Amino acid sequence: MNIAAPLTPLDMDAVESIASNDLTALVRKIDDERIYPEEIVRAFGAAGTYGTHIGGINGNTDLTNAIATMARASEVCLSTGFCMWCQDTLAWYLASSDNDFLKTNILPKVAKGEILGGTGMSNPMKAMAEIEPMRLKGTRVEGGYKVKGMLPWVSNLIEDGYFGMMFHVDVEGSDTPKRVMAIAHASVEKGIKLKLDHEFVAMGGTATCNAQIRDYFVSDDYILGDPAGDYIQRIRPGFTLLQCGMAAGIIKNCIDLMKQVDTPLGHINEYLEKQPEDIEAEYNALLADVLEMAKTPYDLSDEFYLRVLKARLAGGELAMEAAHWAQLHCGARGYVTHGAAQRRLREAYFVGIVTPATKHLRKMIAELEA
Numbered sequence: 001m002n003i004a005a006p007l008t009p010l011d012m013d014a015v016e017s018i019a020s021n022d023l024t025a026l027v028r029k030i031d032d033e034r035i036y037p038e039e040i041v042r043a044f045g046a047a048g049t050y051g052t053h054i055g056g057i058n059g060n061t062d063l064t065n066a067i068a069t070m071a072r073a074s075e076v077c078l079s080t081g082f083c084m085w086c087q088d089t090l091a092w093y094l095a096s097s098d099n100d101f102l103k104t105n106i107l108p109k110v111a112k113g114e115i116l117g118g119t120g121m122s123n124p125m126k127a128m129a130e131i132e133p134m135r136l137k138g139t140r141v142e143g144g145y146k147v148k149g150m151l152p153w154v155s156n157l158i159e160d161g162y163f164g165m166m167f168h169v170d171v172e173g174s175d176t177p178k179r180v181m182a183i184a185h186a187s188v189e190k191g192i193k194l195k196l197d198h199e200f201v202a203m204g205g206t207a208t209c210n211a212q213i214r215d216y217f218v219s220d221d222y223i224l225g226d227p228a229g230d231y232i233q234r235i236r237p238g239f240t241l242l243q244c245g246m247a248a249g250i251i252k253n254c255i256d257l258m259k260q261v262d263t264p265l266g267h268i269n270e271y272l273e274k275q276p277e278d279i280e281a282e283y284n285a286l287l288a289d290v291l292e293m294a295k296t297p298y299d300l301s302d303e304f305y306l307r308v309l310k311a312r313l314a315g316g317e318l319a320m321e322a323a324h325w326a327q328l329h330c331g332a333r334g335y336v337t338h339g340a341a342q343r344r345l346r347e348a349y350f351v352g353i354v355t356p357a358t359k360h361l362r363k364m365i366a367e368l369e370a
Helices: 012-032 038-046 064-076 078-095 100-105 107-111 122-128 229-242 244-260 262-269 276-293 302-334 340-353 358-369
Strands: 136-141 144-154 162-169 178-185 192-195 209-219 223-225
Touching: 012 038, 012 064, 012 078, 038 078, 064 078, 064 229, 064 244, 064 276, 078 100, 078 107, 078 162, 078 178, 078 229, 078 244, 078 340, 100 107, 122 144, 122 162, 122 178, 136 209, 144 162, 144 178, 162 209, 178 209, 178 229, 223 229, 229 244, 229 276, 229 302, 244 262, 244 276, 244 302, 244 340, 262 302, 276 302, 302 340, 302 358
Parallel strands: 136 162
Antiparallel strands: 136 144, 144 209, 162 178, 178 223, 192 209
């Protein structure tokens, strides 16, 4: 499970400079004009952020720095933090596989931000939870599979990018199709057309596409899991834990927003039920739990995954709560068009609805506990 090409070491000074200077200067355009911050997403890759968590299942793998750098971006802009999660997760797919071709030829470029891409797992995760049907179907052909269907939500994806795909394949003599997971190359010539047509209240700058897939050939060289069951169990804790970086960043910024208005508004804000110190105590406890789990992301036990799911649920709920109280603490000054508080409120709800959403998480937790 070794990585063939050397990866860029993490440069935290560069990460801080990108977040506090470049990203801060662009955040209004990302929100107002739905601009995808491609150069910034690539710059974070050059700074080493996407290569810190890809030691492989037999390596010394730790998600701490991936979560921390994603959180730093999310303090400024959740759209960018989410794109970083997509990129981190694509790298996670590759590093967690037994596919040496992908780890040698694609993973180093993903880790450096030279190849951009998404996860493609919104529909498969819902399908596995019996929330909606699987949207992609594959047919075995010589050397791989032909796949067709449509994925409505694939983010951080541009032409010539890569993304994960899971599809059903009918099995002779069985009523139950098998699931196969692979990496796809977003190329019109190869049969994948991308369409940007989502009108979100926030997160419009995330390059979120419909991926229309017509007889796309997936070579055996690009298979991650066939069948995918054991592979999914391997990647699911890290997939979910990494999302906590988005929650951590927005919670921290909402705490900061509340503290910033303490001098002018503290005399009246003291009557609000929740104070920044209350949110901060919950945040610190949750972050400590997440970072402890980040050191063992390949723990495949149901007990560990249940703990991960509960932390992810708590992160989403605390993000929405923190944004709610930040808006009330900031009052009218946060409710104007370019007010930070109202943007954070809109963004925070994304943490609660992105797959796995709050209701999806509660369903999985209930089933595991049963």
